[in-house]
Amino acid sequence: MLNKILIGIFVAALVVTIGVASYNIVDVQAAGGVSAPAGGNGIGGNGSGNSSPVGTGVSVLNIPAADLSADEAAALLFMREEEKLARDVYTKLYEVWGLPTFQNIASSEQMHMDEIALLLVRYNLNDPAQAPGVFTDAKLQDLYNALVAQGSQSMAEALKVGGAIEEIDIQDLQTRLAKTDNADIQQVYNNLMNGSYNHLRAFARAYTNQAGSQYAAQYLGNDALNTILSGTTGNSNTGNNGQANPLGESAGRPTWAGGNNRGNH
Numbered sequence: 001m002l003n004k005i006l007i008g009i010f011v012a013a014l015v016v017t018i019g020v021a022s023y024n025i026v027d028v029q030a031a032g033g034v035s036a037p038a039g040g041n042g043i044g045g046n047g048s049g050n051s052s053p054v055g056t057g058v059s060v061l062n063i064p065a066a067d068l069s070a071d072e073a074a075a076l077l078f079m080r081e082e083e084k085l086a087r088d089v090y091t092k093l094y095e096v097w098g099l100p101t102f103q104n105i106a107s108s109e110q111m112h113m114d115e116i117a118l119l120l121v122r123y124n125l126n127d128p129a130q131a132p133g134v135f136t137d138a139k140l141q142d143l144y145n146a147l148v149a150q151g152s153q154s155m156a157e158a159l160k161v162g163g164a165i166e167e168i169d170i171q172d173l174q175t176r177l178a179k180t181d182n183a184d185i186q187q188v189y190n191n192l193m194n195g196s197y198n199h200l201r202a203f204a205r206a207y208t209n210q211a212g213s214q215y216a217a218q219y220l221g222n223d224a225l226n227t228i229l230s231g232t233t234g235n236s237n238t239g240n241n242g243q244a245n246p247l248g249e250s251a252g253r254p255t256w257a258g259g260n261n262r263g264n265h
Helices: 002-014 025-031 070-097 100-122 138-151 155-177 183-211 222-229
Strands: none
Touching: 070 100, 070 138, 070 155, 070 183, 100 155, 100 183, 138 155, 155 183, 183 222
């Protein structure tokens, strides 16, 4: 009963914007953009989560909860912090460069965090999210520090960092989507992946405009990247034929931006 009450409270906080939240958020910049991202980290914190695929109007709460395995629980906790990493890096890089793309996508990442938070409440999992720039997962903490340092070198490097985060996010979502049969978790992961497709397109466009050269794949394969950038990617697995993900489960230990080698999560 307490769990249902908590979920009800959380959904009430989201319902105001649940009909208008969209993962195409970066495409509304020409129409005046969006508000600055909030700094809160708590479950049901600032921002809004759209817990249904765009256009379906079906809430994830209308999907029955299922038994949660230890691996599924660990995946939800990790993805909560990985979405937070994206939000926190983009917020920091917006402070450095003042580029609206970072501000807009950070707001969208808050929505992604809220979607995962809804599942944490549903499955009685403790929220690992801490203050902005602080992470429970040590690998994510190291990655955050490295990304902010890289992105502070130049605007082109900052946009490249944005692309890398979205590629890594896509890989990790694909991996975890393949390992769950819970329909509510599948729906949220697909929502987040569609958002990452849009974010990657936005960063690739901005990088090309800034650097004067085409954005190149950093972690996804070239075919997968081209499919995403062409706008034809849906919810299918796009493949991981590029560099090994520093936080994923691909073989190998790549060097991140010339820094320390990072093992698999």
